[in-house]
Amino acid sequence: MTKELETICITTGPTEVGEYVTLNIGPIHPAMHGTLRVITQTDGETVVSAKPEIGYLHRGVEKLGEHLTYAQFLPLTDRLNYCSAICNNVAYEMAVEKLLGIEVPPKAQLIRMIMMELARIADHQVCVGILGVDLGALTPFFYLIIQREEIYEIFEWHHGARLTNSMGAIGGVEADLPERFHEKWPRLRDTIRKANDETDKLLTHNRIWMDRTIGVNAFCGDDALDWGFSGPMLRACGVKRDLRKDEPYLMYDKVKFEVPVGKHGDVFDRYMVRMLEMEESIKIIDQAYALYKELPDDAPLMKKVPKIIKPPEGQIYHAIESPNGELGFFIRSDGTDKPYRIKIRPPCYMVYQAFEDLVKGEMISDLIACLSSLNVIAGELDR
Amino acid sequence: MSLKEKVESILQSDLVELSEFRGDICVEIPKRKVIEVLTRLKEAGFDYLSDLFGVDNLAYYEKAKKAKKKKGEDEPEEPKRQGPPPPRFEVIYLLLSLSTNERLQVRVRVPEDDLVLPSVTGLWRAANWPEREVFDMFGVRFKGHPNLRRLLMWDEFQDHPLRKDYPLEGKGEERHLNYDIV
Numbered sequence: 001m002t003k004e005l006e007t008i009c010i011t012t013g014p015t016e017v018g019e020y021v022t023l024n025i026g027p028i029h030p031a032m033h034g035t036l037r038v039i040t041q042t043d044g045e046t047v048v049s050a051k052p053e054i055g056y057l058h059r060g061v062e063k064l065g066e067h068l069t070y071a072q073f074l075p076l077t078d079r080l081n082y083c084s085a086i087c088n089n090v091a092y093e094m095a096v097e098k099l100l101g102i103e104v105p106p107k108a109q110l111i112r113m114i115m116m117e118l119a120r121i122a123d124h125q126v127c128v129g130i131l132g133v134d135l136g137a138l139t140p141f142f143y144l145i146i147q148r149e150e151i152y153e154i155f156e157w158h159h160g161a162r163l164t165n166s167m168g169a170i171g172g173v174e175a176d177l178p179e180r181f182h183e184k185w186p187r188l189r190d191t192i193r194k195a196n197d198e199t200d201k202l203l204t205h206n207r208i209w210m211d212r213t214i215g216v217n218a219f220c221g222d223d224a225l226d227w228g229f230s231g232p233m234l235r236a237c238g239v240k241r242d243l244r245k246d247e248p249y250l251m252y253d254k255v256k257f258e259v260p261v262g263k264h265g266d267v268f269d270r271y272m273v274r275m276l277e278m279e280e281s282i283k284i285i286d287q288a289y290a291l292y293k294e295l296p297d298d299a300p301l302m303k304k305v306p307k308i309i310k311p312p313e314g315q316i317y318h319a320i321e322s323p324n325g326e327l328g329f330f331i332r333s334d335g336t337d338k339p340y341r342i343k344i345r346p347p348c349y350m351v352y353q354a355f356e357d358l359v360k361g362e363m364i365s366d367l368i369a370c371l372s373s374l375n376v377i378a379g380e381l382d383r
Numbered sequence: 384m385s386l387k388e389k390v391e392s393i394l395q396s397d398l399v400e401l402s403e404f405r406g407d408i409c410v411e412i413p414k415r416k417v418i419e420v421l422t423r424l425k426e427a428g429f430d431y432l433s434d435l436f437g438v439d440n441l442a443y444y445e446k447a448k449k450a451k452k453k454k455g456e457d458e459p460e461e462p463k464r465q466g467p468p469p470p471r472f473e474v475i476y477l478l479l480s481l482s483t484n485e486r487l488q489v490r491v492r493v494p495e496d497d498l499v500l501p502s503v504t505g506l507w508r509a510a511n512w513p514e515r516e517v518f519d520m521f522g523v524r525f526k527g528h529p530n531l532r533r534l535l536m537w538d539e540f541q542d543h544p545l546r547k548d549y550p551l552e553g554k555g556e557e558r559h560l561n562y563d564i565v
Contacts, residue, residue, distance in 0.1 A: 054534065054535065055533075055534060055535035055536065055537070058535040058536070060544065062545065063544060063545055063551060064551070066551075067551050098405055099405070101405055225430070225431060225481070226507060226508050226509065227508050227509050228431070228432055228433070228507065228508075228509030241481070246484045247484050314404035314405065315404060315407070315409065315488070316404060316405050316407050317407060317433075317434075317477055317486065317488065319433070326433065328433065328434065328477075330434070330436070330475070330477070332438065334442075334443055334446070340438075340442070340443065341438050341439075343434070343436045345433065345434040345477075349512065350509055350512075353509075353511050353512040354508070382535060383535075
């Protein structure tokens with residue numbers, strides 16, 4: 001390692017592997033999304049090998065979890081995928097609820113669904129926007145980020161936080177949807193659609209965009225499954241798999257939506273899958289809100305849960321479909337008020353380990369495009 | 384056929400223990416047959432490796448020991464257990480069947496004096512980083528892994544932080560960068 005650190009910047013001249021240039025990108029680099037680091041070997045502009053190094057944002061969340069009570073661990077889950085913190089919160093809450101063997105009231109389930117789909121839209125908007133920025137298209141980023149801010153306003157309205165939401169609690173949600181949600185949502189829906197439409201017009205059939213994305217690091221479905229891909233990355237490779245459909249949780253089996261699937265697994269397909277998923281999310285929110293309105297105003301929001309949560313001895317694994325893919329929590333309880341072991345299965349961990357396979361033989365500029373399209377979040381990756 | 388029966392018929396005599404909790408099925412398989420049994424499970428439909436991680440059972444055993452002591456201080460000590468002590472570590476494989484959407488937890492017990500397991504990177508490439516992480520956090524080595532280095536902690540780090548005897552605050556390690564100028 002120390003030897004490696006000396007040769008960190010740029011080495012030229014003949015090396016053991018031939019006349020390649022070692023180029024270190026990151027961990028502090030504007031294009032490396034947080035604290036990711038890739039050590040590449042390049043032949044001219046072609047990437048011969050790219051070795052990702054991770055762990056620069058490792059905070060020991062799993063170790064901390066063993067020393068905190070079940071309720072205290074919730075705020076830490078915000079810091080995993082900070083682009084869609086609500087999905088992490090709900091995934092953790094649902095895992096603990098499974099461990100306790102309780103089911104939350106229908107109203108809480110619908111509120112969770114609405115908030116999670118809003119978070120999914122926000123996450124995809126960031127991902128598509130940043131992908132554009134990294135490829136030199138700055139304009140769509142602003143269209144999308146304005147809408148994301150509107151979504152964050154709804155979050156702030158509901159539970160008082162924009163980014164690190166800590167929404168809900170084990171057993172349900174604390175607060176009902178804000179009173180004027182029925183006014184605000186239709187307006188927001190129209191503006192989100194408009195922003196997506198403008199992004200679509202600016203990017204999808206843009207000659208430069210097509211040249212930069214179509215066919216860039218294409219990946220086949222079998223390889224993707226072997227590497228443990230999930231979520232939009234897997235669907236872009238042509239595998240129709242969505243936990244909301246395959247292993248329905250909350251009330252996803254009561255709403256109708258499509259699962260967009262790509263064909264080639266290239267950057268363009270990943271972009272298209274994300275764009276189409278936003279539209280599906282809007283449909284889900286509409287249907288969930290219609291179901292929500294059928295419920296009486298005083299329907300319960302919380303299931304009765306003891307103040308000190310002491311689940312019985314046992315171990316469970318529960319996964320949900322987060323914007324990036326399968327987000328799972330494995331919890332083992334030893335009968336005390338603290339979890340014995342918590343393991344988080346972050347979706348982009350599995351995707352990022354295949355990075356070398358994805359970018360081998362591509363150009364350096366395509367490496368940046370690939371990294372943006374994977375939507376790797378360092379907080380989730382390093383835990 | 385229920386998942387339980389299906390798993391029993393696939394594993395047959397290699398099934399050490401089967402437990403069920405809230406619908407999640409966990410099976411234990413013998414350590415020396417890891418590759419063979421996992422290959423059989425993969426061929427039988429559990430074709431997606433969802434995750435792989437370790438668990439340290441030290442605190443669990445210590446707690447059980449203490450509880451035993453408290454219960455009967457006057458009673459004569461129980462006769463000592465024959466054979467080796469219970470293995471300290473566990474490695475859990477989370478498998479998923481893509482066709483039937485059934486999940487299965489497969490666990491292998493790893494004793495402290497023999498911290499080696501065969502690597503499953505040949506079966507699923509997805510096991511690459513998770514195995515590195517188990518090595519990093521628990522010190523379990525994987526035989527046949529292409530690149531078994533620390534993943535999250537830095538390379539000069541000595542301990543294995545997720546072990547139960549490693550303190551939460553750490554042991555005061557600091558990252559020293561040794562720039563040997565040749």
